[in-house]
Amino acid sequence: MKPSAIIAGFGPGLGQEIALKVVERELNVGLLARSADKLESAARASSSNVIPLPADVTNPDAVEAAVNHLEETVGPIKFAVFNASAFLKGSILDFSPAEFERAWRISAYGGFVFGQAVAKRMVTRESGTILFSGATASLRGNAQSFGFSSPKFALRSVAQSMARELGPRGIHVAHVILDGVIKGHKHSDPGGDAHMDPKDLAEIYLRLHEQPRSTWTQELDVRPWCEKF
Secondary structure, three states: OOOEEEEEOOOOOHHHHHHHHHHHOOOEEEEEEOOHHHHHHHHHHOOOOEEEEEOOOOOHHHHHHHHHHHHHHOOOEEEEEEOOOOOOOOOOOOOOHHHHHHHHHHHHHHHHHHHHHHHHHHOOOOOEEEEEEEEHHHOOOOOOOHHHHHHHHHHHHHHHHHHHHHHHHOEEEEEEEEOOOEOOOOOOOOOOOOOEOHHHHHHHHHHHHOOOHHHOOOEEEEOOOOOOO
8 A cells, every 4th residue: 555644633724735745745645633524625625645534632542543544544654743732822820720731632642642653553664754843832931821832842842752762763753843923824924924834834844754864853943034033
């Protein structure tokens, strides 16, 4: 069977553009997200190379089933992207524990669940790429952003630990810090280049996957030319 790719946290914007780039490389791609309706509409609008995989990244059994289905019916996973997150902001004075736990479960716990499920298959073949989408919040916690930054800090740690363990076993694990607003997101500018173009970002993700083993990147930060840092 032909190798496949899988994208967790699929949606319009970056997830959709990565899927299109994967199809251009003549790979089948599984799209994993909670919304079955969104996945079905994406599959209908795309080629037959796109396979909808409705699953919640915080549910280990559902993720295992989705990964198994893709591997057994389509082909071995060689490229995996974790793009799921919950952007929750609020004051420490009134942010609810339930909201904090939900944000952590999606970004940090979900990344672990997805990364583990994919890695277990890749190590048997001693090859593959696993990419995690980070953010500026992966590096610092701003005021009222702990509901986003704390899980992103944890996800970065998951990616680093996986890279150090799995790199010697042939698995390329990398963490991408997206330092800026992506076009198509709320508050983004539809024109110009002051915000990141998801098509350009998707090409960067595929280049990371295609890096030769002698020059693997573990962490890459990406920002628009005018972004302060």
